[in-house]
Amino acid sequence: MxxxxxxxxxxxxxxxxxxxxxxxxxxxxxxxxxxxxxxxxxxxxxxxxxxxxxxxxxxxxxxxxxxxxxxxxxxxxxxxxxxxxxxxxxxxxxxxxxxxxxxxxxxxxxxxxxxxxxxxxxxxxxxxxxxxxxxxxxxxxxxxxxxxxxxxxxxxxxxxxxxxxxxxxxxxxxxxxxxxxxxxxxxxxxxAERMNKEECENCFGLTASAYNQSNLQIHDLYQYMIGNTDWSLKMARNMKVLNPRTDGGERLVAPYDFDFSGLVNADYAKPNADLQQKDVRDRYYIGADWTADEWTTTIKLFQDKKMELMMTIDQFDMLNNKAKKDMKKYLESFYSELDQGFIPQNYLALNGN
Structure with a gap:
């Protein structure tokens, strides 16, 4: 001490x-x-x-x-x-x-x-x-x-x-x-109040269909983009679930704690043993599954936002140039996948887990 x-x-x-x-x-x-x-x-x-x-x-x-x-x-x-x-x-x-x-x-x-x-x-x-x-x-x-x-x-x-x-x-x-x-x-x-929702303390075991589909797609694809597998929809881990205040509203998810992601690349971050991940920078999609047509709007959003995301990193002068270059290079590898027609499919489901 x-x-x-x-x-x-x-x-x-x-x-x-x-x-x-x-x-x-x-x-x-x-x-x-x-x-x-x-x-x-x-x-x-x-x-x-x-x-x-x-x-x-x-x-x-x-x-x-x-x-x-x-x-x-x-x-x-x-x-x-x-x-x-x-x-x-x-x-x-x-x-x-x-x-x-x-x-x-x-x-x-x-x-x-x-x-x-x-x-x-x-x-x-x-x-x-x-x-x-x-x-x-x-x-x-x-x-x-x-x-x-x-x-x-x-x-x-x-x-x-x-x-x-x-x-x-x-x-x-x-x-x-x-x-x-x-x-x-x-x-x-x-x-939750900003979003006209209320925090759900015990929302465990919910499936993808229980959420606003656009919100969940953005969340899942973002986690893949930054190379983060330190979360779970089923366990509501490293996310807050926001319930509607009135009937007919839709449930939302808001993530936090990104330090185990490949984009952050913290010294203490450890690979995900459940995925047999060898390096925290290896991407694994563990979100919900949708068809190629269902992914269209969300993938287009990410593509349309690419320049803005890169500029956000560029304009943050407190981070050294080497780190900024590394972060942008990591994002570029994600966008290369999108350009090649990548359609997210759950890794664990595909591998029988």
Missing amino acids: KTFINSLIFTLTLTVVTFGNAFATPYYNNSGDDAPSTLFEHMQTTQLLQVTMEMDIETLIDNKKTNEFFPAKFSFKNSQGMMTDWDIEVRSRGRFRRMTCEFPPLKLKFPKKEMKAEGFGKHNDVKLVTHCMDDKKAVETLFREYLTYQLYAKLTDASFRTQLISITYRDSKTGAETSTYGILIEDADEL
């Missing part, structure tokens, strides 16, 4: 600039009012959000295998230049990463009473994807995962909004500071 705490005393140089399409445009949904209606929207900006979080880091790390919350102070400067301070609660989250990372991903819980007083509604949970390890490769991995969320948002509105941040962690006991990067991800209930 002492080694880890000592490693916190380092500083990365942070550059605050505007990054074209690589940063999502803030989304406000309060009927024409330009002011944010939720706390997450209050934190959204087309620039890198500057954040400071003070907490007992050693206690948090020592308890990262539990779901116990600990007090923290969260401060940020919004797009209008105003500093906002919050007393929040923080805990570790996730499965694999909380066990693997030196600094686990976090769940931030903001106080509902204070949020209500500020007019920010009821959505008080925000996920924080952290830097995991204290090295340059880990930061590159975080940038790559941030881009996977941005790419998916170019294809569908049923996607989690994200905000890239520069964050300074301050240890409340020692005063030691470290500055690095993170990704804030909106709460699933907030996403």
Whole structure:
């Protein structure tokens, strides 16, 4: 633990600039009012959000295998230049990463009473994807995962909004500071409300026919495009299922956690043993099956969006050119398959599994 705490005393140089399409445009949904209606929207900006979080880091790390919350102070400067301070609660989250990372991903819980007083509604949970390890490769991995969320948002509105941040962690006991990067991800209930849906906590065992077909096709083909097999429709793993609020509505799916994908290519990612995958960059389609005619509209969407997806990577200046070239080359191999008439068919079903 002492080694880890000592490693916190380092500083990365942070550059605050505007990054074209690589940063999502803030989304406000309060009927024409330009002011944010939720706390997450209050934190959204087309620039890198500057954040400071003070907490007992050693206690948090020592308890990262539990779901116990600990007090923290969260401060940020919004797009209008105003500093906002919050007393929040923080805990570790996730499965694999909380066990693997030196600094686990976090769940931030903001106080509902204070949020209500500020007019920010009821959505008080925000996920924080952290830097995991204290090295340059880990930061590159975080940038790559941030881009996977941005790419998916170019294809569908049923996607989690994200905000890239520069964050300074301050240890409340020692005063030691470290500055690095993170990704804030909106709460699933907030996403569901935007889509006029509600989150389903126990939607297991549903078949493809239970979902909006266009939504599911986009999801399945996107997972194949980025080379991700770390998900399951049957188990609702690494996805949120959004149920209709009224009769006649359609169920949607919204994915998250792309760190095991070939596009992100994290150092800790492991091949999928169930597929006998030899490398995480090997693509396997494990989504639902549709006919060639049924795939036509979705495949055309991906082809029409190719330039925009490539530009999103190109315009993200925080990622080095070598990594951007690698990501675009990986996407090009997917588009080559589409150009050659690739029709997705479930690998496990075809192989009798």
